[in-house]
Amino acid sequence: MSILKPLIIGVAGGSGSGKTTVVEHIVNAIGxxxxxLIQHDSYxxxxxxxxxxxxxxxxFDHPSSLETELMIRHIEALKEGYQVEIPIYDFSKHIRKEETRLAEPKKIILVDGILIFTEKELRELMDIKLYVDTDDDIRLLRRIQRDIVERDRELEHVLSQYQKHVRPMHLEFVEPTKRYADIIIPHGGxxxxxxxxVNALIQDRLNNYTEEIKNESKSE
Structure with missing residues (x-):
């Protein structure tokens, strides 16, 4: 019996653009x-x-800060039907935790991250590429709120990091990848x-997946 490949969807966009809202909307709509869900931040x-x-x-906003090569290997393994051990990252300490998250293949693999379109090898694994586009001032406010509340950062540190790294890296690496997107979503979630x-497109692909499963079963 052949392995039916999962549908791989990438959701990119600047920090604070609303990617999480888009991802949650897709998960709620599809189930x-x-x-x-695989987040680039885990790597x-x-x-x-x-x-x-x-x-x-x-x-942390430069592509080299992420072990994207490991993420690629994991997605390739999942496509072949294998389980993988996804790292768990501690953002307050900037280290990986000892434990990992066991991930099993599913019909849809949703890949989330600001830099997922920068690597050609990773892009080429994706069937659908979404880019969430939101104004800079809104993204900054969301970044401040997230880093202070969820990642235990001081406001001064968040603003300094934004000026030194986030904004320059967004302009150099994130914004240019918009051209690789199949669909651009203005105003985020x-x-x-x-x-x-987007949900209608995914549902259509999922229906095709179900039909392939039925055809596979009949051919056995």
């Missing part, structure tokens, strides 16, 4: 039983060998029309 390189002060100085179109 979490059929979706495996930040482990910085245990550095002091905490040195870790804080790192540029607030754009209900665009989200409905």
């Amino acid at each position: 979490e039983n059929d979706i495996l 930040y390189r482990d910085l245990k060998h550095l002091s905490f002060e040195e870790r804080n100085k790192q540029n 607030e754009n209900k029309v665009a989200l409905d179109m």
Whole structure:
């Protein structure tokens, strides 16, 4: 029996653009039983060998800060029907935790991250590429709220990081990848029309997947 390949969807966009809202909308519409969510943030390189002060100085918005090659290997393994061990990252300490998350193949693999379109090898694994486009001032406000509340950062540190790393890296690496997107979603999760179109497209692909399963069963 041949392995039916999962539908791989990439959701990119600047930090604070509303990617999480878009991802949640897709998961709620399709159903979490059929979706495996993989976040690029989980693949930040482990910085245990550095002091905490040195870790804080790192540029986490540059593509080199992420072990994208491991993510690629994991997605390729999932496509072939294998389980993988996804890293769990501690954002307050900038290190990977000892434990990992066991992930099993599902009909849809949803890949989320600001830099997922920068690597050609990763892009080429995706069947549908979505880019969430939101104004800079809104993204900054969301970034501040997230980093202070969820990642235990000080406001001064968040603003300094934004000026030194986030904004320059967005302009150099994130914004240019918009051209690789199949669908651009303006205004992020607030754009209900665009989200409905995306969900309809995914549902159509999922229906085709179900038909393939039926045909596979009949041919056995």
